[in-house]
Amino acid sequence: LSYTAGGLQQVKNIHTMSSPIEHAAHGLPAASNYSICSMAPGNFTHGLVGVNLQMDDVTSYTLWLSIISVCLIVVVSRLVQGGVAKLRHLFNLKTDPVQQAYWSRNGTVMWPWLKKRLVYAPLFKKRHNRNFQVGRLDMGTLPSRFHTSLLTLYIISNIVYCCFLNYKSCNKTAILAELRGRTGHLAFVNMMPLIVFAGRNNALIPLLRVSFDTFNIFHRWIGRLVVIEAVAHTFAWMAAKDIADKVAHKQNGMMLAFQDSPFLSWGLASLLAMVFIFFQASSAIRHMAYETFLHLHQLLAIVAFLGAAIHGHMGELPLTNYVYATIALWFLERIIRWSHIIYRNFGLSSSTRVTVEALPEACRVTFHLKRPWQVRPGCHVYAHFPTLTWSLSSHPFSIAWYDTQPTPYRSLDDEKLPSTIKDLTSPLPSRTTTTSITLIMSKKEGMTAKLHARARASPTGIINIKGYIEGPYGGLESLHSYGTVILFAGGVGITHQLPLVRSLLQSYNDATSAVRKIVLVWSVRSQDSFDWVHPWMTEIFQMPHRREVLKVLLFVTKPRHAGDVVSRSNQVKMFGGRCKPERIVEDEFEKRVGAMAVTVCGPGALADEVRMSVRERVKEGVVDFVEESFSW
Numbered sequence: 001l002s003y004t005a006g007g008l009q010q011v012k013n014i015h016t017m018s019s020p021i022e023h024a025a026h027g028l029p030a031a032s033n034y035s036i037c038s039m040a041p042g043n044f045t046h047g048l049v050g051v052n053l054q055m056d057d058v059t060s061y062t063l064w065l066s067i068i069s070v071c072l073i074v075v076v077s078r079l080v081q082g083g084v085a086k087l088r089h090l091f092n093l094k095t096d097p098v099q100q101a102y103w104s105r106n107g108t109v110m111w112p113w114l115k116k117r118l119v120y121a122p123l124f125k126k127r128h129n130r131n132f133q134v135g136r137l138d139m140g141t142l143p144s145r146f147h148t149s150l151l152t153l154y155i156i157s158n159i160v161y162c163c164f165l166n167y168k169s170c171n172k173t174a175i176l177a178e179l180r181g182r183t184g185h186l187a188f189v190n191m192m193p194l195i196v197f198a199g200r201n202n203a204l205i206p207l208l209r210v211s212f213d214t215f216n217i218f219h220r221w222i223g224r225l226v227v228i229e230a231v232a233h234t235f236a237w238m239a240a241k242d243i244a245d246k247v248a249h250k251q252n253g254m255m256l257a258f259q260d261s262p263f264l265s266w267g268l269a270s271l272l273a274m275v276f277i278f279f280q281a282s283s284a285i286r287h288m289a290y291e292t293f294l295h296l297h298q299l300l301a302i303v304a305f306l307g308a309a310i311h312g313h314m315g316e317l318p319l320t321n322y323v324y325a326t327i328a329l330w331f332l333e334r335i336i337r338w339s340h341i342i343y344r345n346f347g348l349s350s351s352t353r354v355t356v357e358a359l360p361e362a363c364r365v366t367f368h369l370k371r372p373w374q375v376r377p378g379c380h381v382y383a384h385f386p387t388l389t390w391s392l393s394s395h396p397f398s399i400a401w402y403d404t405q406p407t408p409y410r411s412l413d414d415e416k417l418p419s420t421i422k423d424l425t426s427p428l429p430s431r432t433t434t435t436s437i438t439l440i441m442s443k444k445e446g447m448t449a450k451l452h453a454r455a456r457a458s459p460t461g462i463i464n465i466k467g468y469i470e471g472p473y474g475g476l477e478s479l480h481s482y483g484t485v486i487l488f489a490g491g492v493g494i495t496h497q498l499p500l501v502r503s504l505l506q507s508y509n510d511a512t513s514a515v516r517k518i519v520l521v522w523s524v525r526s527q528d529s530f531d532w533v534h535p536w537m538t539e540i541f542q543m544p545h546r547r548e549v550l551k552v553l554l555f556v557t558k559p560r561h562a563g564d565v566v567s568r569s570n571q572v573k574m575f576g577g578r579c580k581p582e583r584i585v586e587d588e589f590e591k592r593v594g595a596m597a598v599t600v601c602g603p604g605a606l607a608d609e610v611r612m613s614v615r616e617r618v619k620e621g622v623v624d625f626v627e628e629s630f631s632w
Contacts, residue, residue, distance in 0.1 A: 041173040042244040045237065050177025052166070053318060056185040059161035060319075063189055066157060070150065074208045088595060089481035092514035100483045100514065100594030104621050112618045120615050120625050121145040128611060129629055130604035131283075140283030141604060141631060143217055151221050158186055158225060162232065173240045180236035187229040188308070188319040191326045194222045199333040200382075200473060209476045213631050220281065227278045230271050263314040270307025273300045291389065291446060305330070337470060341384075344371050345468035354385075354467040358455035359440075360528035362492065363448070366438045367469050373435045375402045377499035378628065381471030383439065388450050394470060395447060396630050397439040398601065400495035401536050404435050437469065440532050442492040477626050479504060480513035483594020488581060488610050489522045490602020491529065496628050497522075497601060498536055505543050505550060516549065516593040523555040523579040523606065527564055530554075547571055555579040579606070585613040589623065596621065601628040 044050040088103050106112050122128035123142045132139040143151065165178050196202055197219040205212055238254060245253035258264050277300045279285075286293050305327050312320030345352040353368040365383070382394035443452040455463050479485050485504060487497040501520055507513035524530070530537075540546065554574040559565050565576040585598060600610040607627055614625040 039171065039174075040244070041171070041240065041247050044171070044173040044177040045241045045244050047315070048181065048317075050174045051181030052178050053181070055164065056182055056318070059164070059182065060185060060189045063157065063161070063186070066154070067193060071204065071208060074210065078209050085478070085481040089514055092481070092483065092594060093511060095514075097483070097516055097593040100516070103483065103514075103595045104592060106619070106622055115618045115625075116615050118146050118149070120611060120618070122608065122611065123148050126608055126612050128604075129607045129627070129631075134284075137284040138287035143221075147214065147217055151218070155221070155225060158190070158229070161186060162229070173243050176236045176240040176243075180233055180240070183229045183233040183236060184317070185319060187226050187233060188312070188317075188322050190222055190226045190229065191305070191308070191323060192329070194219060194226055195326050195330050195333075197222065199329075200470075201333050201336045205473075206476070211476065211628075212473060213629050216631060223281070224278060227274045230274050234267070234271050263311060266307045266314065267311035268307075270304045270311060273304040273307065276300055277304065341468055341470050344369060344373065346370060351466075352468050354465050356451060356455045356463050356465060358452060358458070358461040359531055360526075361443050361452075362529075362532055363441045363443070363452050363455055364438060364532065365441055365451070365467075366436055367467065369435045369437065369469075371435075372404060373402075373437070373472065375399060375435070375437065375472055375499075376475035377503040378477065378496060379472035379475040379499075380496075380630075381437065381439070381469040381473070383441075383467065383469050385447060385451065385465065385467045387466050388447055388454075396473075397441060398493075398496035398628070399437055399472065400440045400498055400533065401438040402435060402499065440492055440495045474628070477599075479597050479599070479626075480507055480515060481595070482597040482624070483514050484517040484519075484588065484592040484596040485515055486519045486521065486585065486588055486596070486598045488579075488598070488600040488602065488606065489520070490579075490600075490606040491524060492532070493600075493602035493606075493628075494522050494533055495601075497599070498533060498540070500599070501550065502536075502540055502543075505540065505546060508549050509544050514594060517588075517591075518550045519553065519584070519588055520550065521553045521555070521579060521581075521584060523557065523602070525556070525558045526560060527556060541572075553579075553584065581606070581610045582613040582616070585610070585617060589617050589621065592621070594622075596623045597626065598623060599626040599628065604629075 039049075092100050092103065121144065123145050127142060128144055129141055131141055142148075162179065162182050165175055165182070167175060169175050169178075196204070197215040200212060202212070202215055204210065205215065241254050241257065245251075258268060277297060280293065280300070281297060305323065309320065309323045309327060311317075312323055347370045350370060352370050355366045355368070357364040357366075367383075378398075380396050380398045382396055384394045441448045441451060443449055454465075455461060479500060480503075485500075487500060489497045497520060501518060504513065504515045504518050508515050540550070550571065552572045554572070555578065556565055556574065556576055557578055559576050562576065565574050567573040581600075589596065598610060598614050600607045607629065611625060611627065614623055617623045
């Protein structure tokens with residue numbers, strides 16, 4: 001075949017066929033060796049010659065079908081769980097503890113078994129959220145058994161797709177060309193879930209009721225997979241190019257190809273950015289300097305996607321529009337994020353006001369928002385402080401407390417005083433509401449250390465600075481259908497649990513939930529941490545019927561004096577030493593009312609202990625586990 005325009009298209013068609021039947025259908029000899037064996041190796045180093053486009057499409061469709069299937073299974077399971085929870089909620093609004101006994105028993109054998117062995121199970125025996133430490137380096141955490149199963153299947157499927165080649169071909173470079181096309185094709189396909197899973201405004205989060213932290217795990221592993229496929233794509237081309245150069249007795253052909261081809265140069269730039277991300281995104285580097293990692297990560301990602309898009313455009317590759325769509329999704333998520341920030345924090349004449357109060361080893365930060373928010377218990381936000389950091393970085397914090405109050409009227413100096421009886425009887429002007437959200441920021445390094453130092457330097461220990469927040473996110477789980485709720489908190493993790501306690505108590509008083517028993521367990525290093533939440537605990541203790549429902553267990557691991565650890569009452573008990581979740585869960589399980597929920601927010605070691613304690617009880621009765629965590 002001559003390399004005319006029509007002849008080139010015939011060559012492409014020939015080399016995308018994988019069987020003699022396909023050759024015959026196009027009026028060509030049935031033996032595939034007619035085209036493949038007679039062609040020089042150099043023909044398989046550029047364009048789509050040798051690339052099996054039909055099989056590439058099949059693999060991409062199969063990959064998307066697997067993702068959609070998993071999402072549908074999760075949706076169905078969530079609908080079933082939600083339906084059971086709704087029935088349990090409605091039937092127990094006015095029941096006594098004895099009548100709730102029906103809902104404390106498991107209705108099936110399979111679901112408790114799945115919760116113990118798969119859904120709640122760590123990868124091995126116990127360790128899941130507790131970080132691995134090598135010296136002072138943080139090496140990250142292990143995915144759960146369920147997450148590992150999904151990731152393993154996903155990675156194995158990609159490997160199988162990449163290895164499903166025509167190994168019977170008599171031309172080695174043709175096999176390499178097919179491998180090059182397959183790996184590049186799958187790398188482009190995997191870019192879309194990679195970007196979608198990284199977004200805070202990911203539509204799958206509320207749809208599947210799966211946390212952003214879980215999607216972040218999948219984002220990291222799919223990112224590694226994309227890099228490996230891009231590397232395999234490049235090596236397959238380099239191997240074919242090396243064979244072609246040897247046959248043609250050409251020196252330095254690979255180097256000259258990169259110099260003379262912008263198409264290859266942009267592909268190489270994308271690859272180098274991906275490889276750098278692969279090592280730069282390791283857990284040790286993320287935890288060592290997170291803000292530096294984040295901005296460098298985003299910059300490298302822009303280079304990688306821009307290079308891939310230009311590489312695909314110049315080579316007229318089939319999935320170039322796919323890369324464009326992925327980039328568009330990234331920009332759309334950013335636009336949504338900043339639109340929310342601007343709308344909720346800024347106005348024509350004013351913006352969100354921030355008050356920072358220095359506390360022992362922490363700060364109490366209150367955002368007086370420009371516009372009212374609808375805050376759900378268990379939510380978190382991202383806080384921005386442009387005067388503290390040079391970048392636009394933000395950090396996640398659980399909402400410790402929130403209040404919505406009417407906007408005060410203007411002062412008398414700004415108002416017209418009434419001068420007639422009609423003025424006195426006229427209605428007051430309408431009033432809007434304002435929302436204040438308070439966070440507790442434990443002093444670590446970087447931004448939180450700077451904020452604490454600046455507040456401590458103030459004579460009053462209180463400062464006002466510029467800042468804004470983004471959110472709220474999370475708050476996916478409702479605990480109002482459970483008769484018994486145990487909330488574990490470690491250190492600053494109390495901020496996640498306090499709004500839940502207040503909401504559950506209020507719903508009990510309003511007879512709008514099934515809750516009859518609330519146990520709050522808080523473990524801290526010293527009594528100084530009690531100052532963080534003192535005003536809010538006081539407000540909770542003053543709520544009606546608190547003594548009937550709420551029990552608080554406080555654990556001080558390093559008390560200043562043994563005499564300081566004194567229990568105030570039977571409802572508020574204080575202990576010295578470490579919290580033992582297995583003993584607490586066991587005791588409360590025996591005395592539970594109805595279905596039981598156990599939630600935890602705190603250090604990884606505490607979360608793993610609570611998880612293990614729940615897994616030991618799931619076969620004995622209805623016990624659900626909810627973990628709130630932020631992995632970096």
